[in-house]
Amino acid sequence: MSRLAARAAALLGATLARAEPIHGGDLSEVIRIVLADGRRAIVKGGPAPPVEATMLRAIAAAGTPAPAVLAVDDHVLVLEEIAGTSGPGQAWADLGAALARLHTTAGPRYGWPDDSAFGPVAIPNGWCDDWPTFWGERRLRTHLPHLPATLARRIETLAADLPNRLPARPRPALLHGDLWGGNVMAAGRRVTGLIDPACYHGDGEVDLAMLALFDRPPPAFLDAYGALPPGHAERRAVYSLWPALVHLRLFGGGYRGMVEGFLAAAGV
Structure with a gap:
């Protein structure tokens, strides 16, 4: 399993059960993780995860739907998996x-x-x-x-x-x-x-x-x-x-x- 997935699981304080790539990662790696306790999340790499986290929080604060930021550091952004396509x-x-x-x-x-x-x-x-x-x-x-x-x-x-x-x-x-x-x-x-x-x-x-x-x-x-x-x-x-x-x-x-x-x- 990718280092990105392992890092995300560690940020969430959980054990990684599985990880799979998902569509949409043209400019950065994007994967879905499932933790041993059943929780799921979307994980992104990229050049500046904290900057994107700030942006998502600003969108949500404006009353517009956006995925919640579950965890972030300088290398990985962990987001809630939202419904829909x-x-x-x-x-x-x-x-x-x-x-x-x-x-x-x-x-x-x-x-x-x-x-x-x-x-x-x-x-x-x-x-x-x-x-x-x-x-x-x-x-x-x-x-x-x-x-x-x-x-x-x-x-x-x-x-x-x-x-x-x-x-x-x-x-x-x-x-x-x-x-x-x-x-x-x-x-x-x-x-x-x-x-x-x-x-x-x-x-x-x-x-x-x-x-x-x-x-x-x-x-x-x-x-x-x-x-x-x-x-x-x-x-x-x-x-x-x-x-x-x-x-x-x-x-x-x-x-x-x-x-x-x-x-x-x-x-x-």
Whole structure:
């Protein structure tokens, strides 16, 4: 059995009966453990388990479902095993309501106390006092050294124009930060947990744009979430560009077309 499973059992003060890998560990090892006393838990590795634990606790404190943190140290995160399966399924309306609750929790500024990462791709979260500066510096320009020159020039052009495109100081909502269907657990019409967060405080439209990257939220989702401010359709391409850039860096040139499509949609 893996060292990760053994470490998790030790943190829980129990004897490990068995461990099995589960789907979803593209960027970190994820396993299910069963203890000798019958308890079950989900165990994750990764670069910074305490940071993810803080994020999950923040989501739960906002009144949005998230798995409870059972134990954590610098190498392993042990979570409760929550009911449901991956994807919103029939729970889109509940997801809209849950996300609305999450976004009512506001931070002091834009950012997060800790940086995070998607595998080898760093996510800088240093605090900023205005939103266009945060999005330009922490979400767009941070990729420039890793991009082909022609693409980097277009990103720089967009970043320089963000004060004309994004609100200066929207509510610094608590964001999930990696909200796609696979990070939503649901059972029937109920969301049972948001998992694998990359939290920070920013414009709530970011989570909506990321959710629409690979999914097509139905009207019931937006009806439950609430009305969006004017100009949200124009901002979607700007907000979608960041996860597209992350995918380009993580998974290669097959995502360049997606990046260029969002740049074109933004008129760059």
